Amino acid sequence: MTRLFHWLFPHPLLTLLLAAVWVLLQNQFTPGMAVFGLILGIIIPRLTVAWWPDRPVGIRVGKMAAYCLLVLWDILVANVEVAWIVLTRPNAKLRPAWVVVPLDLRQPEAISILAGTITLTPGTVTADLSDGGHSLLVHALDTDNPDAVRDAIKHRYERRLKEIFA
């Protein structure tokens, strides 16, 4: 029974996500649309399962939702901060710096989420990954202490991602 379930739903969360995206695309909620979305959500992961062999299992959905809210709030704050720097800081007074963030995360999916989060939040852009995948290269827009930026990223985002992908 569980084997049949795993065969039919190789990725249950992806099934739900695809169904939700389908309903949102239709722009109105009818039972027929929900059923069709669910059918698509079953067929697409089933057909593509062979190309995603080491997918993460056991993602904590509740913690993921909390993480998304935290990132959204940080994006709002970051936007105001960067806008303020753009408008008030002359070029000569800007202190850009490279920050190297050593990674404890190992899953590629988790590292991609961390890299995307860093790019979307306060004055930092992910520039590169080291060839062995052990550190991220981050560019900070304006900082007097690159180590503090690194610790903030590790403590605020990476620690939470480690819990999500435990």
Added chain:
Amino acid sequence: MSLEIIGTYAITACLIIGAAFAMIGTIGLLKFNDPMVRLHAPTKVGTIGIGALLLASMIHSYVFSDGSMHELLIMAFLFVTSPISANFISKVNIHRRNCDVPPVPPQDEAWSTLDVPEDEVEVAPAK
């Protein structure tokens, strides 16, 4: 005050906020002089700029017609894809040596963008 009037004010506020942030992003793109620094302004300020414009569109559709959820999808796809373009641009900057050379990674040998054979290195012409 009726719902329409409140809705109109909310839409106007969202449009002004969105347009202002989009404009600040463009100012940053023009003002900064280093390629890596220039990347910061549009990638970040652009997200809230477009987000506020989409919110205005959503409020408009809910107040004046049946309502629309497409904007949520646009926002979700935008947030997923915008870091990738920023990443590509910074990789080009590193590859063409347009910016300061980044420090060597602690555990590995090199940054993956710089991990190319010597004869394939493409250096940007001096300004």
